[in-house]
Amino acid sequence: MKDVALEWVIDMKIPRLEVKELTTKYITRFQENIYAVDHVSLKVEDGKSLGIAGESGCGKSTLALSLMGYYFPPLHYTSGEIIIDGRNISGMDPDDVRKSILGTEIAYIPQSAMNALNPTQKIINFIEDVVQAHDPYKTKKEVHDLARSSFETLGLPAEVLQKYPVELSGGMKQRTVIAVSVILSPKVLIADEPSSALDVTSQKMVIKMLKNLMENGFIKSMIFITHELPLLYNVTDDIMVMYAGQIVEKATAKEAVFDPLHPYAKGLMGSIIVPESGLRNTKLTAIPGVPPNLKNPPSGCHFADRCKYVMPECKVTSVGLREIFGGRAYRCILSEGELREVYSKEAYQNAR
Amino acid sequence: MKHTLKQVFHSGKFIVGLSIFVAMLLIVIVYPLIVKYPPLEIIARGTFFPPGIYVNVYDSIGSPKYTLNLDNAAANRIASKLSDADRTAIKEWLVADGIPENQIDITDTKSLLDLWANNYDPTKEVSGMTLAKQRYYQRLDTSLRGILSTEGVSIAAKNAQTGALEEVGSVAQTDYANVSQVPNVRVLPLGTDNFGRDVLTELVKATSVSLQIGLVAGTVATLIGLTLGLLAGYIGGLVDDIIMFFTNLFTVIPTFVLLILISFSIGQEHRGAFTIAVVIGFTSWVWTTRAVRAQVLSLRNRDHINLSKLSGHSIVHIILYDVLPYIASYVVMAYILQISSGILTEAGLSILGLGPRTTEVPTLGLMMNWAMIYQAQILGKWWAYFPVIVTIALVTFSMNLMNTGLDQVFNPALRD
Amino acid sequence: MPDETSVCLRTSGLTKVFGAGRQKCVAVDHVDMELCEGGVVSIVGESGSGKTTLAKMLLGLINPTEGDIYFQGKKRDIRTQKKKQEYWRNIQAIFQDPYCSYNMFNKIDAVLLDCIHMRGGRKLPRAKKTEMMAEACSFVNLKFEELTNKYPFELSGGQMQRLMIARIFLLKPKILLADEPTSMIDACSRATILDMLMQLRNEIGMTVIFITHDIGLAYYVSDVVYIMEHGKFVESGCADDVILHPKATYTRRLISDVPKIHEVWDLSTV
């Protein structure tokens, strides 16, 4: 009994995935550095899912790639730590990461499942390669049994295994990719826009599958990346908003959507469109301007140029992430109270 | 646009290709301005004179004489007369005579002749030597003495009245003529060919003709290919089906074989350089058509075309301003390739004897054909074929290098 | 139902078939629709529903296999280039992908000048043209002075789409067909584009046909909504009715499958 209790305590204490001040960069053909992920820290605990939101080019997809701890050009690791189950993988030998982390500890679902599978290989042969890359002594039969049982549990027909990717429909392909990703029962799943290329019905099926994976304990935690905020709100427990390579807001899904603190997050949430009554009476928020070029990011707040509430010091002082009560955090020079005051004043004026 | 052009000129491959090509072009243009010999004039009686400076012997006797005392003159003279076979034979005799082998260096003419002069004794019997071999050594000895003589030679002329020879002058071994004072000197940097023509002058002319053939063939092929590609891609439907039917047909039917048939059917007397070029052009449009069609197909559904239509522009305007600029880079690349393959095809045809008729102008292929017929490659007359191969290779290489450079600029995926 | 005079565009039995034989594909299947002057109409459908094909037929970019289009009560006639030009003075479009909508070899001035010329302004003095272009740019919050001698691809996606609206501002057509004008644009620039479109509609009183796959967006912008499935309209009507009280199974499924934030998104229905 005591052991169980202790394990429970440890489980609570040590997050499944912890990232500390991770910075990665792209090196272009012209040897320019683009810091697409800039000192990002995050924590995901067991049974929790984390969503990452942001507009295109904010670095959310790069963050997904960077979290794998396995880098290839043009993406390069710069600094920071990635800790999975207490193991720091950022300093590990790439081949060790490949063998003992990828697919078994942490798995990835790519943005475009359409092209994620080798077109000239049957699904089952790819699964064989995946399994044998981690355990070369597994026999073909064992792999086939594993694949079949795993596909059946996930509600996919076993015939899919004998097919080539081109023979599958878009939604089926995406679900197959998810099934392949979790074949080695990874603890953490990183899904990068897994459903944005699909129609709404297939999207719903994919989301349902992911949620089932979480609920049935196939995976312990999930990081879900998308630009579709309503989707994110429905899928994950927590939401992080990224802007120009940095995290600007970190909160529970509900707080992030209905009570954002950072001016950018506020704008983003104000632009949500869902087919619900009352939509026609809301005024959508627009944020003028474009995100900064990450080749030479501004020295102060990255959002300063587009911010409605900008002050002269915003452009010069670099702003850190402010942690507030309840695990929330945001990146702004103003305090929580000051921000709320600004927002309520604005709402009052709009109402008049 | 400007930016892309700048990128093109930053591509190393393109620059190297362009430099080689421009250099060749300059030579082809400038050389005939300086050297005005007719390229197909037969100047040599005999085949394959090696490259060098040809000095008129008659004129050099008549030109002012200078006496130069040069130490190695005699040795050089002997060295040039003494063949390798003779040297080995001398060594053989000397070894048989008992001289240690390591003391004999057959490349050192002076010491070899010294040893010979000191040791050779025609009367001496060497065991195992045949009579014939003995005779050979005796003859060798006599001729060596002749070479070694320090006497000059007399020049005699026939007396017009008596018919007797009279000495009119003499040439000493130390006499020199200044080449620039000899009235008749012909430099043949690449010797002469099988017909006795100056290879270099012929080569320059041939390069220019071959480039023109390539240009005509390339232009014809590109124009046909561009037109058909645009029609097939832009209009689509039945037009596309018909054009693609013929395009696929001519892709599979080997062009070269088709060319052989056509060239032969035209007949020797009708085959001029221009005709051949046009025929080559007419048989090689397939690749351009394919490339242009593929590009136009992907462009056709781009919204800028739709927008242009909505702006009320005519089909001609749309093709000229909205389609052509986008495919221009591909067309230029295809054009470059067509020119270079046109040159190669002409050469291949000519080697078969189906090139332009031989009487008017040389082409690179014809030069190759002549060299092959006269077996220059077997006879070791490298100057008759090697410069031709190098020229063809350089032309096609430079063009393809430019093409690869362009490709890397326009297809970013191929960059490193 | 609107009376006959206010209908500016009507289709009857509009059909488009691609291919033949076994590859035959009916993209648009006997579509009837009516468009009232000054209204905003949305056509909502998933990819492959035929909405873009329908749009292209309405624009006169492709010919229908069957059926007719009536423009301002008369049967549309665009058989000659001249008549086409006339028709296109009345109907214009904004396309989905701003990066593909411009000829990258033409400068921004050329894009706008084209519109002035199309409205018959070819002979206007240079200064007048510049003034018109500057006015159009300022309408969409762009500075004309900064745009001259620039190419469209030097702008951001949102700016390019705004330039498209400036184009419409100059052309002042009767009907604007917006084919997913915001789907390639970030959410926070979307509102700007939509606001500008609506403002322009109010100013010049044009009719807007909004083509989208996003049923929420359709609800937000339009008065009338058509729901399209496999080339057919399955439901149509006033936006509030269709979205809040859908009748067709397809519409109901479509709406229930879209994630919401105030209402519960029921995953069990898949």
Added chain:
Amino acid sequence: MEGYRKYFLSKLLWFSVTLVFAFMLNFILPRLMPGDPVRAMVSRMAQGMTNATGVQAIYQQYTELFGTNKPMLEQFFIYVKNVFHGDFGFSFSAYPRTVASVIKASIWWTICLQFPAIIVGWLIGNTLGALAAYLRKGFDKVLMPVSIFVSNFPAFGMAVILLVIFGVGLKWFPTSGGYGFDLIPSFTWSFMWSVIVHYQLPFWSIVLIAIGGQAIGMRSMSIYELNADYVKYSRFMGIKDRKIVGYVFRNAMLPQITGLALSIGTMVGGALVAEIIFSYPGLGYTMLNAVMGQDYPLISAATLIITLMVLIATFLIEILYGFIDPRIKAAQAD
């Protein structure tokens, strides 16, 4: 399998259509010559012949063969019928041998020389191109320009250079012929050895030419494939780089097979010229002799045979391609 059958049938249909067209070209082109083609032919070649009865015999035989006095369509059917019986008439230059016997004597030399050479060149070229794409840096920097240079090197140039270096200079291999002049074709060791030795230079000159173009094509294909999404995904699933490179090369190689089918015609053209340089007793050399001897029937037959060979080779390659690339099956199943 259904999809593949459809693919096969469509290819077969296409092959037949091309075949008919090739026949027609071969039939029509000589008839486009001004004047009576048979008269022109016979009078042209009669310059080189002294045997007056022979000339007359040939003239008779060709009016028969071409049926010049009959309507075009009938002429065509006569022609096709004769070709199917292997009857191409008499050769002018090798009279009284028939064209069929001349072709029969040389066709195997060409088949045994060119197709192995093209396939070996294709294999080596693809391997090098793949390596260049994968290794990059130094290897690529050297291989690329060399490939461009070699692939654009004239086929005859390569042949001549090999001949001069290894035949004339080093004397490792004989410079001409398919076997020693003093030997009679037979299954003896000395004859076989002679054939093998004579085979080397023409073979390698064709291989070298084929390598360059294939290497360039394969390099671009591989670079394209290396950037594909499945590469990233496979990496993140922990699959070893070496295995992923295997996927990439397989996928890049498959389109190269179609590339081979498309370029085989061009390659054969170059290879014919290489035969000429080495006086190799194949169709290329036969064709040279026919040109020199103004032997029209022989040229016409040789071009037809080569076209047929290329068509069949293309057809076989495409059939093979459809069999091994699953993407084809899927595309056809639609």
